[in-house]
Amino acid sequence: MSTPLNTFKTQGLTKVYGTGPAAVHALRGVDLEIPKGDIVVLLGPSGSGKSTLLNIIGGLDRASAGTAYFEDQNLTDMSDRELTRYRRDHVGFVFQFYNLMPSLTARENVELVTEIAQDPMDVDDALRLVGLGDRMDHFPAQMSGGEQQRVAIARAIAKNPTVLFCDEPTGALDSSTGRAVLHVLNDVNAKLGATVMIVTHAAATAAMAHRVIHFADGAIRTVEENAHRVSPDEIEW
Ligand SMILES: Nc1ncnc2c1ncn2[C@@H]1O[C@H](COP(=O)(O)OP(=O)(O)OP(=O)(O)O)[C@@H](O)[C@H]1O
Numbered sequence: 001m002s003t004p005l006n007t008f009k010t011q012g013l014t015k016v017y018g019t020g021p022a023a024v025h026a027l028r029g030v031d032l033e034i035p036k037g038d039i040v041v042l043l044g045p046s047g048s049g050k051s052t053l054l055n056i057i058g059g060l061d062r063a064s065a066g067t068a069y070f071e072d073q074n075l076t077d078m079s080d081r082e083l084t085r086y087r088r089d090h091v092g093f094v095f096q097f098y099n100l101m102p103s104l105t106a107r108e109n110v111e112l113v114t115e116i117a118q119d120p121m122d123v124d125d126a127l128r129l130v131g132l133g134d135r136m137d138h139f140p141a142q143m144s145g146g147e148q149q150r151v152a153i154a155r156a157i158a159k160n161p162t163v164l165f166c167d168e169p170t171g172a173l174d175s176s177t178g179r180a181v182l183h184v185l186n187d188v189n190a191k192l193g194a195t196v197m198i199v200t201h202a203a204a205t206a207a208m209a210h211r212v213i214h215f216a217d218g219a220i221r222t223v224e225e226n227a228h229r230v231s232p233d234e235i236e237w
Contacts, residue, residue: 009034013032015052016064027056032053041212042200043212044215051167088116093165096169124136129184145172146181153185157188163197166196179235204237
């Protein structure tokens, strides 16, 4: 079988939370193609459905209608067990708050994931890739916010994910620390070939993306391809 060109393809993807007068239409028919190996930045007002989309194609939530494919697998048809396997084998998540285990060192936090992964990276290599080669035995409380976020990224990439989802990865960081974190995401994309999807309110992040998706009111308004991508070093917010 040929290698699929898209990491994701959705058609008419719809999500309604609740029923009757309390129903919230979080996604109103999203048609989307995400090429393999792209960095994609999703922008849009609060409540426009960005996290909902990420949660559904990340296998954390279910659509109300429509289809979502990961490569040639239909996520919307999967059982809970199959979705768990999909997440375990293919998906890395990075959130605004790093969710590290405080009683474990950087290395041990990453090992938690590599112990159950199918084809993990070497833990030390993952920490070196995020620039923490000399901080592996430090605990989260001994690290800055940016360093903790880099541990979270090392943990997410150590399973060798096909796709890395980042929901406000720089939301809790000052701009220079945030740039360092974006640098790491850029490297992960360039060196590992992972498709990287970033939801952010920091609109300037769009400059480093291959593709920028603008969301509003549960739907995609525009998709732009960046002819000239900018290095994270040049991003200001
Ligand atoms: N579990 C839930 N139950 C009910 N409504 C929800 C739930 N999760 C999200 N929503 C609603 O769905 C809509 C889309 O939310 P979503 O979190 O996807 O937006 P977002 O664009 O990611 O926003 P933000 O930028 O603030 O994170 C919002 O109106 C939100 O209140």
